[in-house]
Amino acid sequence: MALRKGPWTVEEDFTLINYIALNGEGRWNSLARCAGLRRTGKSCRLRWLNYLRPDVRRGNITLEEQLLILELHSRWGNRWSKIAQHLPGRTDNEIKNYWRTRVQKHAKQLKCDVNSKQFKDTLRYLWMPRLIERIQAAKIPSNSCSEVAQQPGPNTNINELEPFQLANNNNNNNNSNPSTSFETENSNVAPLSDLSDCCYDYPGNQISIIKPDYYQVNHSNQLCYEDFQAMDQQNIQLWMESGDIFENLWNINEDMWSLEKQD
DNA sequence: AAAGGTCTCAACCGCGTGACC
DNA sequence: TGGTCACGCGGTTGAGACCTT
Secondary structure, eight states, X not given: OOOOOSSOOHHHHHHHHHHHHHHOSOOHHHHHHHTTOSSOHHHHHHHIIIIISTTOOOSOOOHHHHHHHHHHHHHHSSOHHHHHHTSTTOOHHHHHHHIIIIIHHHHHHTTSOXXXXXXXXXXXXXXXXXXXXXXXXXXXXXXXXXHHHTOOOSSTTGGGSOHHHHHHHHHTTTSSOGGGTSOOOOTTSOOTTOHHHHHHHSGGGTOOSSOOHHHHTOGGGHHHHHHHHHHXXXXXXXXXXXXXXXXXXXXXXXXXXXXXXXX
């Protein structure tokens, strides 16, 4: 009997779910045989872990998750499964895809290598503080979200830009119409960093940078999240204590631009 | 409306590791 | 000790959705 490849059908999914519900997971090769699936054990395992498992969290990666991914990747590099262990319900595949499609894309747009110090600095000093700022903003009641989003900065629409866009924006300072010069986020990219989405994801202002709901219920991740929390609060403290956050972002942006010009 | 380009993400592949015989 | 098997990980691919012209 020839093995099947390619996308799974609803019937195959149903068979796999039922079989695992009755017999549990593991021993994937024999599971595939016994369940009557014309798939390799490997394929069954992947389908189950990345898609069918009931605790798989689907949908947009939240701001907190983005921040955590950036932080953990800076520590561990491409250790996707290790990183995934600290994001409940997210799979290594999903995180890997996020990194490749979003983060590496931004590196490409900034014309620097994703492993270069320049790009790592951009992440640490532009992107991550920017995410923290947005997470903080999202903590404000949803009816004042729009006010926060429109808070004036050095650039009138600075709060609508991704960090990499700030760099690009500055890149185009000589452009007679800067407001239209920088690249915009591709609209088919999930609006992960959109402020309004934060409000949507955490209705009633329940969002918390310290302990989002799904971290509170997952005790196995407590240690990790405490690490993150410590990092996070330090960062927030640093940025909040040292003056206007927009001013800081702007200054760093200029530094990054100088670095880029030196290269 | 259609053609071509770009992006996303599910799935595959190859390899390393550990358990067992 | 070497062979085999199962499993898990990270890298890569390709179909289809989406966007642009």
